[in-house]
Amino acid sequence: xxxxxxxxxxxxxxxxxxxxxxxxxEIALLREITTLIxxxxxxxxxxxxxxxxxxxxIHAETVTIPILAPDQSSYVYRAAAGRNAxxxxxxxxxxxxxICGWVLRHRxxxxxxxxxxxxxxxxxQWEKEAxxxxxxxxxxxxxxxxxxxxxxxxxxxxxxxxxxxxLSLFASQVxxxxxxxxxxxxxxxxxxxxxxxxxKLETTNQQxxxxxxxxQHLAVHDPLTCLxxxxxxxxxLQQAILTAKRNHHPMALIMIDLxxxxxxxxxxxxxxxxxxxxxxxxxxxxxxREPDTLGRLGGDEFAVVLPEATQDDAIVVASKLQSALQExxxxxxxxxxxxxxxxxxxxxxxxxxPSSLLKGADVAMYVxxxxxxxxxxxxxxxxxxKPDRLELLRDLRSAIQEQTISxxxxxxxxxxxxxxxxxxxxARWTHPExxxxxxxxxxxxxxxxxxxRPFSLHMLEQAVRFAKRCQQQGFELSVAVNLSVHNLRxxxxxxxVAEILxxxxxxxxxxxxxxxxSAIMNDPEHSLGxxxxxxxxxxxxxxxxFGTGYSSLSYLKRLPVSELKIDRSFVHxxxxxxxxxxxxxxxxxxxxxxxxETVAEGIETxxxxxxxQGMQCDMAQGYLISxxxxxxxxxxxxxxxxxxxxxxxxDRAENL
Ligand code: C2E
Ligand code: MG
Ligand code: MG
Numbered sequence: 043x044x045x046x047x048x049x050x051x052x053x054x055x056x057x058x059x060x061x062x063x064x065x066x067x068e069i070a071l072l073r074e075i076t077t078l079i080x081x082x083x084x085x086x087x088x089x090x091x092x093x094x095x096x097x098x099x100i101h102a103e104t105v106t107i108p109i110l111a112p113d114q115s116s117y118v119y120r121a122a123a124g125r126n127a128x129x130x131x132x133x134x135x136x137x138x139x140x141i142c143g144w145v146l147r148h149r150x151x152x153x154x155x156x157x158x159x160x161x162x163x164x165x166x167q168w169e170k171e172a173x174x175x176x177x178x179x180x181x182x183x184x185x186x187x188x189x190x191x192x193x194x195x196x197x198x199x200x201x202x203x204x205x206x207x208x209l210s211l212f213a214s215q216v217x218x219x220x221x222x223x224x225x226x227x228x229x230x231x232x233x234x235x236x237x238x239x240x241x242k243l244e245t246t247n248q249q250x251x252x253x254x255x256x257x258q259h260l261a262v263h264d265p266l267t268c269l270x271x272x273x274x275x276x277x278x279l280q281q282a283i284l285t286a287k288r289n290h291h292p293m294a295l296i297m298i299d300l301x302x303x304x305x306x307x308x309x310x311x312x313x314x315x316x317x318x319x320x321x322x323x324x325x326x327x328x329x330x331r332e333p334d335t336l337g338r339l340g341g342d343e344f345a346v347v348l349p350e351a352t353q354d355d356a357i358v359v360a361s362k363l364q365s366a367l368q369e370x371x372x373x374x375x376x377x378x379x380x381x382x383x384x385x386x387x388x389x390x391x392x393x394x395x396p397s398s399l400l401k402g403a404d405v406a407m408y409v410x411x412x413x414x415x416x417x418x419x420x421x422x423x424x425x426x427x428k429p430d431r432l433e434l435l436r437d438l439r440s441a442i443q444e445q446t447i448s449x450x451x452x453x454x455x456x457x458x459x460x461x462x463x464x465x466x467x468x469a470r471w472t473h474p475e476x477x478x479x480x481x482x483x484x485x486x487x488x489x490x491x492x493x494x495r496p497f498s499l500h501m502l503e504q505a506v507r508f509a510k511r512c513q514q515q516g517f518e519l520s521v522a523v524n525l526s527v528h529n530l531r532x533x534x535x536x537x538x539v540a541e542i543l544x545x546x547x548x549x550x551x552x553x554x555x556x557x558x559x560s561a562i563m564n565d566p567e568h569s570l571g572x573x574x575x576x577x578x579x580x581x582x583x584x585x586x587x588f589g590t591g592y593s594s595l596s597y598l599k600r601l602p603v604s605e606l607k608i609d610r611s612f613v614h615x616x617x618x619x620x621x622x623x624x625x626x627x628x629x630x631x632x633x634x635x636x637x638x639e640t641v642a643e644g645i646e647t648x649x650x651x652x653x654x655q656g657m658q659c660d661m662a663q664g665y666l667i668s669x670x671x672x673x674x675x676x677x678x679x680x681x682x683x684x685x686x687x688x689x690x691x692x693d694r695a696e697n698l
Pocket of ligand 2: 586
């Protein structure tokens with residue numbers, strides 16, 4: 043018995059010693075793990091370590107670490123060690139599923155001992171495997187994290203209360219460390235996200251400022267020519283004025299309007315017109331210096347701001363701009379001779395703010411265009427010359443509607459016989475408030491707005507009716523009407539002319555149509571068709587203002603015209619200006635060689651009349667013979683006065 047009890051005591055001591063060793067080993071392992079984990083900052087490594095250590099600690103075949111998702115609706119095995127670890131890792135499961143789900147929902151550990159806590163349903167489901175699974179919650183200082191699960195005891199058997207205590211102790215030791223590393227990890231990821239966001243923000247910012255720059259550029263540049271637009275020009279003008287004011291020096295503004303650009307655009311199309319504007323913009327730009335700003339104000343209008351320039355400097359720049367157009371401008375395979383009218387206004391003489399300088403340069407440009415000069419400097423006396431176009435247009439519309447634009451008739455004399463053989467109908471508009479408005483002010487507006495077509499028909503009607511009236515009174519005179527380039531594009535023109543002649547019962551031969559040289563040259567091929575149609579009807583055609591355009595002799599030869607009217611700018615001073623006299627003489631010779639008759643316009647003195655007779659000019663028109671007259675005045679003039687005896691009269695008997 044004594045030996046037995048000794049043996050029993052020895053066994054007990056041995057068992058206690060074994061338990062002590064085991065405890066010491068477990069404590070050493072726990073300490074080791076806690077140190078290991080405490081020094082680790084990589085979250086995945088921490089999870090892996092925890093799984094490995096837990097497996098050693100409780101001798102489990104497999105250990106997993108289920109971690110709750112932030113929204114607590116699911117959990118993920120963030121680590122697994124042992125059997126099937128590979129398959130389990132990263133599996134994502136809803137919180138309602140499995141023993142894991144139960145632990146995470148109830149926040150209680152799992153081992154066989156919990157069976158009595160389960161609902162009957164759960165117990166039936168898990169009773170069999172209750173002992174092969176052990177699961178303890180993993181809790182940090184701030185939150186519930188998930189759990190540590192052991193599956194199957196190595197070598198068979200079940201997990202017992204001791205395993206549970208050990209794993210719980212382990213979990214409480216590592217919970218806070220895991221929470222800290224998770225927190226660090228979350229922080230690092232948040233930082234990364236912030237970095238990425240910052241980068242994206244920077245790129246977006248860069249893109250935004252680029253778009254902004256583009257928008258800003260677009261807002262102040264003309265998209266066609268890429269030159270500064272009106273807004274930027276106004277701004278530069280304002281700046282130049284301020285600098286000039288500060289430094290007590292002058293500055294100048296130049297405005298440029300292309301001659302006959304509208305016709306090119308209308309006849310040849312916008313593509314050619316656009317290209318022409320681009321090329322002309324480049325030409326202008328190449329003549330300017332660095333501080334000068336060239337811009338496009340719109341349409342065919344350009345402007346140049348010269349920040350430090352006197353009037354003389356501006357004139358030099360303007361002449362350079364003019365010379366830039368001397369060479370024809372090429373577009374595709376065609377070349378265009380484009381002229382320009384230039385107006386100059388200077389600070390401070392002509393204005394001290396942008397709007398008065400703009401207005402001054404605009405008035406000067408208008409004067410240059412009207413005088414057919416290349417350039418003009420603003421002169422305050424000319425202010426009234428520039429009509430307010432919008433106002434005029436409104437009044438013109440009603441004048442046309444109410445047919446208050448009348449005709450004056452200027453006689454045409456045969457220089458060989460001295461007979462009055464014809465007359466020209468000229469439009470006369472007496473504005474209710476502004477008085478007489480000359481044709482050069484309102485005809486261009488009619489042309490630009492398309493009102494010229496109905497207006498020309500109205501003039502034709504009046505002219506034909508009056509010619510008939512003259513005829514009825516015994517004066518056989520032809521009547522000429524001025525047509526615009528727009529009429530030459532009207533396919534129905536010939537038909538309408540025939541209709542008017544028919545209605546008034548006038549022979550076609552008594553009607554003449556005057557077309558300016560530039561109108562014909564605008565689209566020679568097309569004009570040719572319509573002119574031929576008119577000529578076939580018996581209507582007389584003449585080229586008006588000859589010498590001011592760019593006729594091509596080859597076209598001139600083909601045109602079905604019978605008359606050239608020499609522009610009065612060559613005639614009026616031909617007794618003083620030998621060059622003009624020569625031009626008149628050669629025009630007469632040229633016309634005769636082409637089988638055409640010549641009419642000299644603007645004859646104001648007998649001296650000129652005689653010179654023209656000497657040059658074999660066929661016909662004459664001018665103030666010397668008579669100013670344009672209203673219908674009744676014209677009839678009175680025919681019936682009496684000094685030229686009456688020359689008038690070609692029909693035998694009255696013929697009319698009876
Ligand atoms: P135009 O067809 O060359 O007409 C001749 C112009 O010279 C007329 O000016 C006439 O009054 C003016 N004139 C005639 N003799 C003399 C003279 O001895 N000395 C001076 N200094 N001038 C003289 P007006 O009536 O002012 O017409 C100017 C232009 O307006 C016309 O030039 C013509 O191109 C255009 N025009 C006039 N009426 C019409 C019209 O009904 N339709 C169209 N499309 N254009 C018209
Ligand atoms: Mg005329
Ligand atoms: Mg003329």
